Amino acid sequence: MxxxxxxxxxxxxxxxxxxxxxxxxxxxxxxxxxxxxxxxxxxxxxxxxxxAGVLSGYSANIEQKAVGLPVSVFISIKLERQRADNLDAFGAAIARWPEVMECYLMTGQYDFLLRVVCADLEAYEHFLREKLTQLEGVASIESSFSLGAVKFSRVLPI
Missing domain, CATH: 1.10.10.10 (Winged helix-like DNA-binding domain superfamily/Winged helix DNA-binding domain)
Structure with missing residues (x-):
């Protein structure tokens, strides 16, 4: 069997x-x-x-540098309050922004970890000033710029 x-x-x-x-x-x-x-x-x-939801869709893997989005920024976000409605409101706002490739609700020092892609530092500054800092309830934002990917995989070890 x-x-x-x-x-x-x-x-x-x-x-x-x-x-x-x-x-x-x-x-x-x-x-x-x-x-x-x-x-x-x-x-x-x-x-x-x-x-069963095991296969959730099919997509093409696109090289971000090849389409003019070479900059990856990892952003740690701390909210002023961690109530469910605050977490949900933040998640709903982030879901609308195409620059945000991934967003994780975290334990530890920060509440969220985001991976954002953009064309250059000017584009990131625009994202930061016009979107992220405009959200209600954000207490702190810490950005870390990727120098390069050591490993990137979408293949699960099954």
């Missing part, structure tokens, strides 16, 4: 997920061949993974 995880993912599902992380453009036939299934059962499993 195949070993399954608590969320019902078995070894075949993991092979499907690993293959798609390597190449999300695989045809069903190529995916089926790669994981040792025929196309129909492979497609059924793929659709089940999508319905």
């Amino acid at each position: 195949a070993e399954t995880t608590p969320n019902g993912i078995d070894a075949v599902d993991r092979r499907i997920l690993r293959a798609l992380q390597e190449d999300g453009r695989l045809t069903i036939q190529a995916l089926a061949d790669k994981v040792g299934l025929s196309p129909s059962p492979c497609l059924r499993r793929l659709r089940q993974l999508e319905r």
Whole structure:
């Protein structure tokens, strides 16, 4: 009997997920061949993974420097108050801004950690002055500029 995880993912599902992380453009036939299934059962499993929310979408990986956004800034935010409504309001504002690539609610010294991309320091200053500092309830902002990525991966170790 195949070993399954608590969320019902078995070894075949993991092979499907690993293959798609390597190449999300695989045809069903190529995916089926790669994981040792025929196309129909492979497609059924793929659709089940999508319905279960394990696969949340498909996208292209775009090199940020190649599209004129070479600057990555990691921003630590502390709010004046950490009540649920303050956290939710901050999260809702951040969700509207395309410069914010990632936003995490954190434990520790800061409440949020953001990764922002921009074209240059002037663009970052504009983001900081016109958006971030205009939010109600922000107590402190600390910016750290990335000098380069040592490792960047979207591939989960499954």
